[in-house]
Amino acid sequence: MADVKTIIAKRAARFLKDGDVVNLGIGMPEMVANFLPEDVNVILQSENGIMGMHAAAEEGKENTDISNAGGKYVTVIPGACYFDTAFSFGLIRGGHVDATILGALQVDSEGSLASHIIPGKMVPGMGGAMDLVSGAENVIVITTHTDKKGSPKILERCTLPLTAYKRVKWIISELAVIESTPEGLVLREINAESSVEEVVAKTGAQLIIPEQVGTF
Amino acid sequence: MKNKFITAQEAAALIHDGDFVMVGGFLGHGTPNSIVEAMCDSELKDLTIAVNDTGFPEGVDKFGFRGVSELVARHKIKTLYASHIGLNPETGKQMSEGTLEVKLIPQGTLAERIRAGGYGLGGILTPTGVGTDVAQGKQVINVDGKDYLLETALKGDVCIIKGSVVDKLGNVYFKGTTRNFCTVMAMACKTVIVEAEQVVEVGEIPAENIMTPFVLVDYIVDGGKTNG
Numbered sequence: 001m002a003d004v005k006t007i008i009a010k011r012a013a014r015f016l017k018d019g020d021v022v023n024l025g026i027g028m029p030e031m032v033a034n035f036l037p038e039d040v041n042v043i044l045q046s047e048n049g050i051m052g053m054h055a056a057a058e059e060g061k062e063n064t065d066i067s068n069a070g071g072k073y074v075t076v077i078p079g080a081c082y083f084d085t086a087f088s089f090g091l092i093r094g095g096h097v098d099a100t101i102l103g104a105l106q107v108d109s110e111g112s113l114a115s116h117i118i119p120g121k122m123v124p125g126m127g128g129a130m131d132l133v134s135g136a137e138n139v140i141v142i143t144t145h146t147d148k149k150g151s152p153k154i155l156e157r158c159t160l161p162l163t164a165y166k167r168v169k170w171i172i173s174e175l176a177v178i179e180s181t182p183e184g185l186v187l188r189e190i191n192a193e194s195s196v197e198e199v200v201a202k203t204g205a206q207l208i209i210p211e212q213v214g215t216f
Numbered sequence: 217m218k219n220k221f222i223t224a225q226e227a228a229a230l231i232h233d234g235d236f237v238m239v240g241g242f243l244g245h246g247t248p249n250s251i252v253e254a255m256c257d258s259e260l261k262d263l264t265i266a267v268n269d270t271g272f273p274e275g276v277d278k279f280g281f282r283g284v285s286e287l288v289a290r291h292k293i294k295t296l297y298a299s300h301i302g303l304n305p306e307t308g309k310q311m312s313e314g315t316l317e318v319k320l321i322p323q324g325t326l327a328e329r330i331r332a333g334g335y336g337l338g339g340i341l342t343p344t345g346v347g348t349d350v351a352q353g354k355q356v357i358n359v360d361g362k363d364y365l366l367e368t369a370l371k372g373d374v375c376i377i378k379g380s381v382v383d384k385l386g387n388v389y390f391k392g393t394t395r396n397f398c399t400v401m402a403m404a405c406k407t408v409i410v411e412a413e414q415v416v417e418v419g420e421i422p423a424e425n426i427m428t429p430f431v432l433v434d435y436i437v438d439g440g441k442t443n444g
Contacts, residue, residue, distance in 0.1 A: 046393075047323065047324075048242045048243075048245075048393050048396055049242075049393045049395055049396055050393060062279070063392065064245070064279050064281070064443055065245070065380065065391040065392030065393065065394055066393055067242070067243065067245050067392075067393055068393075069242075070243075071242075071243035071244070071245070071272070071281070082390075082392055082393055082395060083395065084327075084395045084396060084397070084398070084399045084400060084427075085242070085268070085323065085324075085327040085396045085397050085400065086327040086328060086330075086400050088324075088327075089323065089324025089327055089328070092324060093324060093342065093343065093344065112347070122302075123302075123308060123311070123320075124300060124302020124303075124308075125269075125298060125300040125301050125302060125320040126299065126320065126322050126323075126350075127269075127299050127300040127302075127322075127323050128299065128322070128323040128324060130322040130324075130325075130344050130345055130348065130350065131322050131323060131324030131342075131344045134342075134343045134344040134345070134346070135324075135343070135344070161348065162347060162348040162349070164348070165346060165347025165348060
């Protein structure tokens with residue numbers, strides 16, 4: 001199997017439609033932009049105040065007035081604009097951002113997400129994640145199917161403090177594409193090199209398995 | 217018209233022990249470095265600070281951006297309102313040692329609470345945080361079938377922000393992403409101090425491009441370009 005993050009980012013990229021306004025979280029979600037199909041152009045929003053973000057700035061050519069939500073220096077597309085934080089989150093909560101793609105510590109069968117805190121270990125703060133998951137039309141979680149110890153990250157109920165309550169629509173891992181529905185988690189696709197049995201074994205929540213399960 | 221120009225040290229002297237100070241910037245971009253530095257060098261203590269994040273410790277960004285990390289390192293802050301502290305380990309350390317009270321607030325909620333403070337509102341209703349720990353102790357109000365949290369307004373004593381271009385009256389233009397929290401904070405505090413990267417004559421910033429109008433700005437520090 002190729003690099004796990006690449007597999008996930010590539011599959012997630014195919015979830016985006018031409019013209020979508022998208023906010024990508026820091027880290028693996030940022031990679032999604034590298035794998036967009038040629039006929040799909042999305043408009044990237046950065047919550048610190050950009051609509052129309054482009055690639056990272058070249059070393060030596062950074063404009064220090066233009067950074068992204070991770071503090072990295074970036075460039076923008078022609079027609080891009082800047083705004084203040086209140087407006088930026090107005091766009092986010094107001095439903096003007098079509099999709100947000102973000103990582104997870106845990107995600108559960110109710111579509112709830114834990115991504116920002118491990119009590120006693122990691123308390124960085126939620127940044128803009130809570131607003132993004134409460135406001136974006138399509139909340140897409142991308143994550144390795146299991147954690148470093150091999151334990152499932154997709155659970156019946158998150159045990160860590162929640163970042164979002166019942167807001168996740170899609171979960172994409174290196175093994176599967178899972179849709180979160182009011183009835184529960186539905187297995188929509190599996191990695192062609194995996195099997196339904198492997199996905200079920202590595203998932204800590206009940207999966208609804210329809211007759212047709214696609215592959216990617 | 218009164219002369220608004222003061223030094224960074226005079227700006228720091230306008231802040232008193234225990235004051236609520238709002239500091240513009242996002243990972244240091246938009247943070248008034250000279251004023252922050254003067255605050256660090258002063259005897260100020262027990263501050264309440266509202267800021268998006270506590271920046272990077274010195275030396276992380278090659279252009280010298282580090283936000284308010286030095287205010288944390290010098291133990292100037294008693295209570296902190298922020299959305300993210302993960303890139304400055306010292307903040308987490310002081311929080312777990314109990315010497316710094318940290319109120320972590322979703323970024324959009326922090327901006328809206330400050331905006332409400334400056335716009336004469338008692339608070340705002342937001343869906344952000346419903347069903348999470350953020351909702352603890354807060355009133356949930358249902359409007360047309362959807363739950364919202366009542367988040368109260370924040371108002372400060374002093375606001376310090378950086379302006380890319382500032383005219384001699386105090387009109388401010390922010391370049392790129394340096395605007396972030398600066399505009400809402402300038403509305404929400406009694407005293408507003410802007411550190412100018414570039415000072416220009418009145419009229420040089422087209423009126424349509426003024427992002428913070430001069431009537432909100434009490435003092436200007438001619439800081440020059442301190443990064444990049």
